[in-house]
Amino acid sequence: MLEALALPFMQRALLAGVLVGAMASYLGVFVVQRRMSFLGSGLGHAALGGVALGLFLGYPPLYVAIPFTVAVALLIAWVRERTELGGDTAVGIFFSLSVAIGIVLLSLKTEYAADAFTYLFGSILAVGPADLWAVAGVALLTLASVPLWGRWAYATFDRDLARADRLPVLADDYLLAALVAAVVVSAVKVVGILLVAAFLVLPPASARLLARTFAGTTVLAIGLGVAGAVAGLFLAYLFDVPSGATVILVESGLFLAALLFSPKT
Amino acid sequence: MAVEEAIRLEDVHVRFGPYPALEAVNLTVPAGAFVAVIGPNGAGKSTLLKVLLGLIRPTRGRVRLFGRPLERVPPSWIGYVPQFKTLDRSFPALAIELVVSGLRRRWPGRLLPGERAAAREALARVRGEGLSEKSLARLSGGELQRVYLARALIRRPRLLLLDEPATGMDVLGEADMYRLLEAYRDETGATILMITHDWEAAYHHATRVLVLNRRVIGFGPPERALTDECLRRAFGHVGHEHTLAFHPERRDA
Ligand SMILES: Nc1ncnc2c1ncn2[C@@H]1O[C@H](COP(=O)(O)OP(=O)(O)OP(=O)(O)O)[C@@H](O)[C@H]1O
Ligand SMILES: [Mg+2]
Numbered sequence: 001m002l003e004a005l006a007l008p009f010m011q012r013a014l015l016a017g018v019l020v021g022a023m024a025s026y027l028g029v030f031v032v033q034r035r036m037s038f039l040g041s042g043l044g045h046a047a048l049g050g051v052a053l054g055l056f057l058g059y060p061p062l063y064v065a066i067p068f069t070v071a072v073a074l075l076i077a078w079v080r081e082r083t084e085l086g087g088d089t090a091v092g093i094f095f096s097l098s099v100a101i102g103i104v105l106l107s108l109k110t111e112y113a114a115d116a117f118t119y120l121f122g123s124i125l126a127v128g129p130a131d132l133w134a135v136a137g138v139a140l141l142t143l144a145s146v147p148l149w150g151r152w153a154y155a156t157f158d159r160d161l162a163r164a165d166r167l168p169v170l171a172d173d174y175l176l177a178a179l180v181a182a183v184v185v186s187a188v189k190v191v192g193i194l195l196v197a198a199f200l201v202l203p204p205a206s207a208r209l210l211a212r213t214f215a216g217t218t219v220l221a222i223g224l225g226v227a228g229a230v231a232g233l234f235l236a237y238l239f240d241v242p243s244g245a246t247v248i249l250v251e252s253g254l255f256l257a258a259l260l261f262s263p264k265t
Numbered sequence: 266m267a268v269e270e271a272i273r274l275e276d277v278h279v280r281f282g283p284y285p286a287l288e289a290v291n292l293t294v295p296a297g298a299f300v301a302v303i304g305p306n307g308a309g310k311s312t313l314l315k316v317l318l319g320l321i322r323p324t325r326g327r328v329r330l331f332g333r334p335l336e337r338v339p340p341s342w343i344g345y346v347p348q349f350k351t352l353d354r355s356f357p358a359l360a361i362e363l364v365v366s367g368l369r370r371r372w373p374g375r376l377l378p379g380e381r382a383a384a385r386e387a388l389a390r391v392r393g394e395g396l397s398e399k400s401l402a403r404l405s406g407g408e409l410q411r412v413y414l415a416r417a418l419i420r421r422p423r424l425l426l427l428d429e430p431a432t433g434m435d436v437l438g439e440a441d442m443y444r445l446l447e448a449y450r451d452e453t454g455a456t457i458l459m460i461t462h463d464w465e466a467a468y469h470h471a472t473r474v475l476v477l478n479r480r481v482i483g484f485g486p487p488e489r490a491l492t493d494e495c496l497r498r499a500f501g502h503v504g505h506e507h508t509l510a511f512h513p514e515r516r517d518a
Pocket of ligand 1: 310
């Protein structure tokens, strides 16, 4: 198994896996606690529209999909704030629209079909150098947001208390939504569009079962996310199956274990 | 101006869509006062507090705290205990973390030794010394009130805004709380604004009572604000068997 580490594509996949595993779990802690899991799923699907647009225009798909999906996330946040529709309806509308755009663009040229398959299910072969740069860029942005953890956690706990202490709660909502979108897109090569929402939600959910504090949940979720991504990628290599499926299988196993060992049950 | 003004509201109106929650509220509270706010459900009491916190922007009128517009009042000057603990019970947190959040104005990750000590002291003051390492989700209603009170006190605010803080507390706990609030006010000269449905407590502990029902019905020393006339105008009617127990004019009747 160690010989896999010598393969450049595997090195790239692992590096990307560690980074997106850490980022998705870090942001996923907020997503889960704010009950925005559906947003993750919606943004994963919105990424399909962005990827298709990238393929159609002939640019590296992630470089088009990231701004596209961030824009969709900001639109969703805006509709949620401005109307009484509720976040889930806003997510539903925009994610269907993006998927529809994606399907139209993909069916215009049949040679996209194979590419589209790796985006749907994830693949260890799919992470190219350009993708790795995109992932690294998003990782830097996420790292830059870490000092905001206390602010975001405070507003997650109680919006009004945070607002009374004059934290920029609304601006932070947009920032968080944009960052979640960027991270979701940067994870699709590894886990695929179909399963990226679970990738965002599973490690934080497992961590939540085991930890007593929000800080503890955050740290544990990152650890579980990284472990799940690395183990899943090796399994994908061993059995030659899409990496999205193996990563989520490992993370689901960890979740079941957390359920069994949870102190509250 | 001999005594500083803690709160000054001028012609404050708040509407939610077409529904007026507050109308033409004029109010001046001198620093160091202990104000009890009473009024029926839906009278706009919590709305008034949220206006003072900057959570609700008045549709009309002017709000000043300590002579300053709200945006120039440091948040640490105000301690707030919300009414309904909109507490998300699934949020993983220890009581001590909630208390420290009052000091840090961020959610705490790692607690510094100084913060830990300050939080323990604040919890001890509200008779919640055993609560610090407990999960918030496991606290009883009265225990949660104490933790929120400790959270408001730890920043040593100049203005305490309390929305029905006695809810869920047992009788002794309530008496302790009033003693604590009075001691804090004596010690620091802080101003306290407390919403309550307990007229008796308002009468005995407040220096001023504000009777509110969308408008200011009465404001003054308890014996002048808690009159049949004011209460009737605020509540529509006065249950005499209730008022007899505490009503100043009838006390010896
Ligand atoms: N965010 C809001 N949107 C719309 N209406 C609101 C909002 N907040 C309060 N209201 C309405 O404003 C009125 C005053 O509400 P408020 O919460 O201030 O009453 P209250 O005096 O605190 O009552 P209670 O004794 O029940 O706590 C109520 O009719 C309420 O329905
Ligand atoms: Mg109220």
